[in-house]
Amino acid sequence: MKTSMIAWIAGVVAVTGLYILGPVLWFNRAEPAILGMPPLYFWFVLIPIVSPAILGAVYLIDRRAGGIGTGVRD
């Protein structure tokens, strides 16, 4: 339970941090283009793809560590 909780908190911090810090630190600009896209636009295309990967990792850790409700069959 403790491991899964830590993984979940890390996941929340990672997703929130990526969304917030990207524009704040660098991506809030129109040029230079990244893969043909304005940087801010590029960032918000990238993170919705990265986010499921982060939460997918949290899911796997949670399952292995017996996270909340793991014992319930569904």
Next chain:
Amino acid sequence: MDPMQIVLGVVLLGVLLVTWLGIQGGTKASRTLEGWVVNNRGMGPVMTWFLLGTEVYTAFTFLGLAGFAYARGGGVFYNVATNDVGYALGFFVLPAVWLLGRRFGFVTQADFISGRYQSRALGIFVAFCTALIMIAYVDLNIEGLGAVISVLLEGRVDLTEAEVLGFVILTLAVFFGGIKGSALQSAVKDILMFVSIATLFVVVPLTYFGDFGTMFQRLATEVPARITMPGPTGKLGLSWFVTTVLLTGFGQWMWPQWFNVAYTGRGPRTLKLQAVFMPFYQLVKVAVITVGFAAILIFASHPVPGNNVVMLLAKLIANIAVFVVVSLLTRPVDTSVTDRFFAAIYTRGAPLAAEPVAARASLAE
């Protein structure tokens, strides 16, 4: 025959078919209160994904978000960030809510509050607030319906009549179909929405700019301030962005209609999988935002109302208007929202017997 009459005919047929699907598919499961409101806690990951998708992605996503991008610039990306923060949070919160719901028989947010705080009065107050919020939410979406019809038919149909008709259809679908009918309708609506948004996303840049690269290059060189923050209004800066994402992201599950999705899931695993896959939905928002940005250049010489941008572009590229309109009108209002409204009105026996200590203990199951 007037092309718009054909569009209207297709729309009407689509609305009737989807309403029938919802009523037909949901009636059997809706014979009990638990069946009607939360489908006996029996929805798998796919249906829960569609259900939450339709709760989150309403007429605002389709019409308002493009309008926001068009009128207020890069600040619109807050809306992409906020839901994903909420999904990450929901990975733990929703299974916890589900476990407590199953243990103590909660089917609404008001039940949950009432049980956790051992206060029937608080539960009734939350139910009352839920009903009030849902009235505003239903009204917002009915307004969206009005915006679609006004652009499509150029004022040839009485808006009030159309909105009343939409509301009657919605009420029938909810009353007989319950949450399961709503989920089935959601699946159809979402697939139509994906098709229409994907079509607009591809066709608009190709039609007006030749390719995506040219469009992005023109946006970056001609209107850089319109695609970044703080945008043309000068008010939506980075501090606004950060605080808005944190506030709305962390507060996401306080919305009663989203909170209740936790009860419809088959179990914690369903809700965790949903949290993993929901962020993909945000790409739909990015596609809508792209259309809104394209509109900045397309309507540069003759500004239009932001909320009409999507429908105007769909009309300009007339052959895809049918997809857009049917996807919006098959569910003029998120029917599951109305479900919550009626559920909030229904004041069931507040589960005062629920022991807070036992409830906390059950989280550790």
